[in-house]
Structures are given as structure tokens and as C-alpha cells.
Amino acid sequence: MKVLKFGGTSVAHADQIKQVKDIIAGQASERMFVVVSALGGITDLLIKAAESAARRDERYSDIAREVEKRHIETIKTLIPVTKQSGILSRVKAELNTLDTLLEGAFLIGEITPRLLDKIVSYGELLSSFIISQFFVSEGLDAVLKDSRELIITDESYGKAAVDFDVSNSNCHDYFEKAKEKITILPGFVASSSEGNATTLGRGGSDYTAAVIAGALDAKVLEIWTDVSGMYTANPKLVKQAKAITHISYEEAMELSHFGAKVLYPPTIQPVLVKGIPIIIKNTFRDSDPGTRIELNKEDTEHTVRGISHVPSIALLTLEGPGMIGIPGISKRFFEVLSLAQISVVLITQASSEHSICIGVADEDAKFAEKLVNEAFAYEIAASKIKPVIVEEDLAIIALVGEQMKSHQGLSGKMFSTLGKNNVNIRAIAQGASERNISAVIRKEDVKKALNSLHEEFFEENIKQLNLFVMGVGNVGSKLIRQIEQQQTYLKKNLKLNVRVIGISNSRTMCFDEEGIPLRKWEELLTKGQKANAVEFFNKVLEFNFRNSIFIDNTASPDVADIYENYLQNSISVVTCNKIACSSDLDKYLRLKEVSREYNAPFLFETNVGAGLPIIDTLKHLIASGDKVRKIQAVLSGSLNFVFNNFNSDTTFSGIVRRAQEEGYTEPDPKIDLSGIDVMRKILILARESGYSIDINDIKNESFLPEESLSTKNTEAFYASLERNEKGFQELYTQAEKEGCKLKYVAQFEDGEASVGLQQIPEGHDFYKLEGSDNIVLFFTDRYTEQPLVVKGAGAGADVTASGIFADIIRIGNF
């Protein structure tokens, strides 16, 4: 004999009930008890109707009509026309009684818990009647039995306690007498010994099934629902969650107690004492194996079995000097709550006894506050205890696993994962059984917290990076193409799932929380909303994704201004925009500080030498204790390109234009030609070497005439280059005469930096620098005679994009 329970999610509509019938018919050789919930959503509607009636809101009758409509439609779809009339008239009669009860509540303007139980019981009474009639009409050997005649409870309406002695014996008597193979029963409803309708608590149909299974020593209890078992986390919030195939009663209880709604927590007790296994199955994917819950089988492989959460709690903190060493304070605190039937979900107490903090359901918070303040009125008046502090809009998140007690470091890992993702922890509790560690966090962080913990404990393999890309010109669009090309490789080889969630240019921005399909990002961006850097930032916060990275491919000071806000929210920043690192020293130092404080990497490798690993190399030198004494470098890919191609057969302005067209210059070429760009780069290298310098400390003797330096726009700039062609040609011939090449060199020594055009003789490290190459010579305490040299292509959209990409991967491995 077995007991099956089908939840509201399995019997919401006629076509789902047909699937339930197929499942039952497929196993009908065995005797079985089938417990059903109300049609999905009906219990909520009944409660809403009752509450509206009690508020004298006439709209309660609209809700009652909706309840009626759902049932009538279900009958009309399920039952053959010839058999409908008897069933319809019986259901209509029941609905009339329900109307009368609601009208009563409306007229009195009040609803008692007893009347509410009577009203909500109609959900299961109607569904079980309709389903049993359907089964019979389909030729199954089925009968309906009213659970209220079997399960007897006390009169704690809303969540009544079962009298097992009486209920077990009722079940036995019925079992002996009934002849039909299949007995259908309404879940959730019961009756008091006085004969009043009671209910077993929200989600209580699971419990009805467990009480019957326990009473009749069923072989198994099957809970059929809309997911394929108990998952490692709520599958509606964590896409990567997996069904757990085997789990102990204790672990399942812990998970359900901390919010895994798939099983109503009291369900386990009646079957646990008899050792009856519970199997959770999916009505809509019945070939999935589901989850088997049974006596503890040592599972040494999985330490953490699941992560669950209670979505809505409040914390109450009682504190004050009068609490220390005085016995009985906690007793009184708990007593007053328990007398009011307020259940305490979590407790923490500081070892100093100076404060005690408990978690209760959000809806109980106000009442609990009033009761506690009344109970301690004397101590509060005497300033020995402060009035209770209430914090609402919180949630509990819990790691659960039988084996957690024998593993060190789990809580460390849990809290550092939450910390890294800027999830603030308000309180922590560890169950005495050491089967769970729970933390109280803000409600809005739940999804992020669940997903980051899930990634940490269950997907060791794959880490998700969520990118927000601002600026999709030359560099940005190349970056997106590279990401698109590498997505599969990264997943397979580096175990990184890189998704682009947001893209913006100066006109529009677009987002997709599932990841923007990169094949058609241009089309989606064009259709996107109006761009705004602050709005973009707000969107990133709103998504509240773990491992979020903001990528700045612009040259805009306004965008650089927002980095600090990103970092303060533990969002990493990757940028090829040099403005932040080359502006005020204070600002640069602050960004570094905030990055450290909030555990959010701030990477800007491409600020110097595009994709070349210059800053990274420097960081390693410094970290390993080396000291930089001197840097000599050619750091402008664009100037190098210009002077490598400029000769007596060309014009200077023509070559500069070509450099711009080929993407080697900054959007404004004057930034390169004036030397400002190189000044910023040497400044950043000096700062990264540990020196405190500002841009004004750098000497720059420009080779450009004054009139070119003072132009107001790019066209005027080109015009002035054309006017001064002769001067540029002179620079060239002079160098040629000396057997030298022109190179724009940056130098840093003894704390002093300078930039300028130099004639480089043959044999010098810089002489043979091709195309847009960069070169950096680091002279350090360890590299004294021969410098450490980094050399290679130092400009161009493709290499810059790949440098940004490398920073993203660095964060992925962080």
C-alpha cells in the first residue's frame, strides 16, 4: 500500500489533472491512498475573499465568483457531458454554502480563525470531489473519503495539532472496511473532536498524506509536485540547482524548515518514526528519478547538501546593561512570544549576555515588539534594558548538510563568498546539531546570495562572470566579438561562464538578465533605451548579480567618476580609460583603497601598452619586494606609428590621419601628439611603482608648435599640422643626418619623470621598434645592468580589447 499526494501545482487545471490520472492508472495494480490539494491558487483566493469580506469590502464576491468559475470550468473539461449535471449541482450547492459563510463574515465585519478554517477547507473538499468523480468516470476503481472523518485535531485553528491515537485508529478502521483500490482524500482539512473543521497549516496537504502513510504503515509516501525533487536550492531562483537524489530525513527537515517549500516541515515526523521513505516526484516529468528521503545513509561525498532560505523575517534585539548576569531574561523573552504562538525561527546571543537577538516571521514583528516591550516595561523604564529593536525586510539563508560538522572552514567559505559579493550579514546562527549554518541578510540580496553560495558549494567547476560594458566603439566592439568567440572555450577550459548583461554607447543602452545574445548585440543596442551613465549604474545595482564587472571602454571623465560607486558595491572595474589613474593622486589612491576594502578588483592593464602585460609585471616585481629605480619607455603606439612611417615622401598630417583611421590614436589625436597620453602612462607606471607623483610634476617639451597645441577641435588641429609641415620635415632630416630615428620617449628616474621626442642612435634598444610597438625597460634593485624588458604591439583596438579580456579573466580566477 502506498500514499500519493498531488499538490496544488499538480492539479491547478483540467489538463494537469488528466496527467495525474495517467500516473495513478499506471500504478493501479496496487492499493493506494491519493491525497489532493485544492486546485492551485484556490486557497489563496479563499483567504483573500474572507479577508475582504471581513473588511466589508464588497469585492469579496468577485473573488468568490472566480473560485466558482475555476471549479465549473474544470468539471466541464474533465467530465463527459452526460455525467456533468449531478456533479455540477452538488458543487454549486457547496459553493452556495461558501457564499453564505462569506456573507456572514461581510455582515459582521469580522472573521474568526474558526470560520476562516471552515471557509478555506472548501478548496480541498471541492477538488477532491471533482477529481474522484473524474477518476470514476474514467473507469478507475476509486472512491472519495473525507479526511475530516479520519484526522482528528485540537482546536488550534489555522494550524491544528493532530491527535495521533484517534486518527491512526480511524485510518485503520477505514482501511479494513474499504474495498476500492484507490481512495481519494482531501489534504489539509481535518476536524476537531467537537466536529469543527480545522486545517493543518499552509502547505499542510503534505502532512495529511504523511499522517495517513504513518497510520497505515505505507510502503512509501510519494509527494508529486511541479519540480523533480528536492533541489540543492530553490530551482525557481537558482537556475543551476540540481535535484538531490538521496537525502536523510534530518537534512530534508532542516532544508524544509529553512524554506524549501517543496515539503511542509511537519510532514517528516509521522513517516520518520516508521522508517517510511518519502519520494518527491514531478507530475510533469514522471520519468525523472526525483528525491528519495529516508533514514540517514552516510553520504561522505557531499558535505553541504542544500541551501535554503526563509524569504521574509524580522530581527528583534533585546539589549541593555541590565541584562548581564541576570538570570531569567531570555526565559521571559521567549515565554511572552511562545504564549502568543509566535514562532522563533532563529536565535543568536552574544557571549557577553549583553544582547539577545531572535528572528520571527515578518508579519509577527509588530505584535512581538509590542508584547516584548510590555513584558519588560519595568526594566525599560529603569533604563536597564532598551526598548526592543526591530529590523524588518530581512531573510535567512541556510547551508544544510549532515556532514558539515566534520568539516572545518565551511562557515569561513560561506561568509567570504557572501562578503565578496557585498552581501551584508546581520546575524549568524549555527544549529546545535551542526547540520546547518544560517545567516540573516537583506531581502533584496537573497537571489544573489543563493546563486553565489550555490556556485561556491555546488558548481566548483563553473564560475559565472556578469559583464556590464560601457563604450562599444573600436575597442568595445572588438571586445564583444572576442568574448563571443571565446565563450565556449572559456566554459570548457577555464570553467568560466562569461555573460554580457548590459551594453551602452553614448546614445542607447540595453540589458538582458539572461545574457545578451552577442550575435545580434548591435541590433539590440540600437533598439535599447536612452543611454545614461548613472542609470546604467543603477541598473547594475538592481540586477545585484554576483561576480559583476563594469568595463569602461570610453575616454570619458564622467564615466571614470563613477568607478568608486561601482567598487563600493563590490563590483569590479576593468578600464582602458586612463583618466581615473592619471588624475589627482588622492583619487587614484582612494580607488585602490576602496577596491581593497570592498574586495573588488580594479584593473587597468590596458592603460599602458594596450594588451602588453606591463602593469601586471610591475605589480609582481613590487609584490615580490623589488624596487623600481628607473623606467625608460616608448609608450605611445600611435606616436611610434607616426614616426616610423613619416619621412620625406609623406606629409606629417597625412600620417597622423592614417594613424587615426587605423585606430591607433585616442579619439582626439591631439591627446597623443601633445604627449599628454604618454605623460598619463608614465605617471601610472610611476604610481604603480609606489611613487607619489602628479601630472604637473612631469616635464614635457612638446615638439608641436604652440598654435597646434591651442587648437579647439580636431579639424583645426589637422589644419595647423598642415601649416607647419616644414617644421616637421626639418625634425626628420636632422635625425636622418645623425643616423638616428625619432622616438617619443618617456623616462622616470629618482622620482622625476619626463616625456619628449628624442633622436635614437642605431644600436639602442628603441632603434628597431617597428610599427605601433611599445617597449618598457624596468631598471630595479634586481634588474640592475640589464633591464627587464617588455616589448610588443602597444596600440590598436584588437590588442587593447584582448588586454581588457585578460583583465576579465584575471578577475575570473581571483
Ligand code: ADP
Ligand atoms: P505543491 O503545490 O505541489 O505543494 P509547492 O509550491 O508547495 O508545491 O512546492 C513546490 C515548490 O517549492 C517548487 O515549485 C519550488 O519553487 C519550491 N522550492 C523551494 N525550495 C525548493 C527546493 N530546495 N527544492 C525544490 N523546490 C523548492
Ligand code: ASP
Ligand atoms: N491548499 C493548501 C495551501 O495552499 C494546502 C496545500 O496545498 O498543501 O496551503
Ligand code: MG
Ligand atoms: Mg506544498
